[in-house]
Amino acid sequence: MTNGQLCIIYSILNLTLNNTSTGRNSYTE
Secondary structure, rough: OOHHHHHHHHHHHHHHHHHOOOOOOOOOO
């Protein structure tokens, strides 16, 4: 996997597991 794919996967997981404003901001860089 590439870093781009991992970023997308983590973003999807984050949104799926944490459907809150704080959860959505967890992976921002």
